[in-house]
Amino acid sequence: MSILVLHGPNLNLLGTREPQIYGSTTLDQINENLVKLGADRGFLLQTFQSNHEGLIVDRIQQARTDGTQFIVINPAAFTHTSVAIRDALAGVAIPFVEVHLSNVHRREAFRHHSYFSDLAEAVMAGFGSAGYGYAVDFAISRLAKTA
Numbered sequence: 156m157s158i159l160v161l162h163g164p165n166l167n168l169l170g171t172r173e174p175q176i177y178g179s180t181t182l183d184q185i186n187e188n189l190v191k192l193g194a195d196r197g198f199l200l201q202t203f204q205s206n207h208e209g210l211i212v213d214r215i216q217q218a219r220t221d222g223t224q225f226i227v228i229n230p231a232a233f234t235h236t237s238v239a240i241r242d243a244l245a246g247v248a249i250p251f252v253e254v255h256l257s258n259v260h261r262r263e264a265f266r267h268h269s270y271f272s273d274l275a276e277a278v279m280a281g282f283g284s285a286g287y288g289y290a291v292d293f294a295i296s297r298l299a300k301t302a
């Protein structure tokens with residue numbers, strides 16, 4: 156049973172810049188914790204980060220045939236711009252949770268609209284890196300129910 160965690164553009168910079176907004180935990184640390192959280196509950200958890208929209212679309216399409224049963228995605232800036240990533244998620248029809256480190260609703264108006272929220276099973280915003288853990292936990296309980 157497998158969960159895919161996707162990170163959008165610039166999230167590779169986590170822990171190095173703007174800690175007041177995005178925290179001081181690095182992406183590697185976040186991913187390590189999530190892999191362990193999955194493994195402890197008997198799930199394979201794979202992670203992928205890209206700064207390129209098309210590569211994220213490709214990875215979502217790959218999820219259709221690689222056994223992925225649930226996706227956790229922080230589309231980062233693509234949240235507010237990407238019909239292509241939205242269409243890919245709708246196309247593969249794999250349930251997903253949308254995660255944001257910051258509370259996007261307390262920020263600039265252009266961050267208030269998401270191309271993903273109306274398709275998502277749930278949305279996390281403002282929990283910092285803990286939000287990924289909550290999302291994976293939610294994914295595990297959903298998958299455990301359907302197993």
Ligand code: CA2
Pocket residue numbers: 164165166168169170171172173177229230231232233234254255256257258259266
């Ligand atoms: O709060 C989030 O997780 C966001 O998805 C992060 C995106 C932003 O465009 C969304 O509106 C909300 C930006 C990610 C940039 O990540 C950085 C990390 C460290 C230093 C600089 C940027």
